[in-house]
Amino acid sequence: MELENQYSPSRWVIRRGAEETLRTYSRIGEEATKNARATRRSLLHVPYGDGEGEKLDIYFPEEVSEASPFCLFFHGGYWQSGSKDTSAFMVNPLTTRGVAVVIVAYDLAPKAPALRAGTLDQMVDQVTRSIAFVQKQYPCNEGIYLCGHSAGAHLAAMMLLANWTTHGVTPNLKGFFLVSGIYDLEPIVYTTQNAPLLMTLEGAQQNSPQLLLEAALTRPSDPACHVLVTVGQHDSPEFQRQSREFYQTLCRGGWNASFEEIRDADHFEIIWNLTQQDSVLTQMILRTILREH
Numbered sequence: 001m002e003l004e005n006q007y008s009p010s011r012w013v014i015r016r017g018a019e020e021t022l023r024t025y026s027r028i029g030e031e032a033t034k035n036a037r038a039t040r041r042s043l044l045h046v047p048y049g050d051g052e053g054e055k056l057d058i059y060f061p062e063e064v065s066e067a068s069p070f071c072l073f074f075h076g077g078y079w080q081s082g083s084k085d086t087s088a089f090m091v092n093p094l095t096t097r098g099v100a101v102v103i104v105a106y107d108l109a110p111k112a113p114a115l116r117a118g119t120l121d122q123m124v125d126q127v128t129r130s131i132a133f134v135q136k137q138y139p140c141n142e143g144i145y146l147c148g149h150s151a152g153a154h155l156a157a158m159m160l161l162a163n164w165t166t167h168g169v170t171p172n173l174k175g176f177f178l179v180s181g182i183y184d185l186e187p188i189v190y191t192t193q194n195a196p197l198l199m200t201l202e203g204a205q206q207n208s209p210q211l212l213l214e215a216a217l218t219r220p221s222d223p224a225c226h227v228l229v230t231v232g233q234h235d236s237p238e239f240q241r242q243s244r245e246f247y248q249t250l251c252r253g254g255w256n257a258s259f260e261e262i263r264d265a266d267h268f269e270i271i272w273n274l275t276q277q278d279s280v281l282t283q284m285i286l287r288t289i290l291r292e293h
Ligand SMILES: N[C@@H](CC(=O)c1ccccc1NC=O)C(=O)O
Pocket: 007, 008, 009, 010, 011, 018, 025, 076, 077, 078, 079, 082, 149, 150, 151, 152
């Protein structure tokens, strides 16, 4: 089935097989995390809520400062796989340049779906609370930036629409880095990815930043807040379409948005780029963060 194919990122990888790609993705994530934990000052498994899965890891720059910019990362894996413990991709390149990095865990959709646990609504709420937590812990931060990959870019993009009034704090959000994301969830309903998610069409629509932003009458509260939408040259046509259309909707909504297709990168290589100080994507992120404080 064509949708199944379009929404199976590992099938579009040109340099290796699908299985090898997923193995390599895990290995690079594990190595980056091991390396970050061995070489950076960190606070690991910090609870941002009462739930068992509501934990985050904070990695600090060498120059100890509560006033650094903070970049929060939300991993991908179709809301059903991945872990903060294998997702510290961007830690070393960013902390080297004075940016604190926070890798956030959220409750994944369970293999055997139980009522209420691991729903998209709950994940969006957890992500919202993780950001409020960082703002409360580090009120002197020089900006909070959100970076998400794939399903994690969806969760980050939902924060463009967050209502902070019920969280007792408005985070100092200065930028979004959305990497190979999914912004319209409707097609996912018709793929096998939806088996653990149990999304209804209505649920998919209510959690689609693409639809929510099209319908929103509000303008960005901070016009300077920058939204970078990136997709890999070798991402599937559907992933490319999703990113382009989301970027266009952001522009129409008055957001300070930009779009970049990352040359010669597939859905996974685009994230491996974040482990490299000199990659195009790392440099774009660092330029955005470092010029604004
Ligand atoms: N089962 C998927 C895996 C996948 O989509 C994925 C894996 C790791 C990180 C992000 C992913 N995609 C979206 O969240 C595939 O085979 O491509």
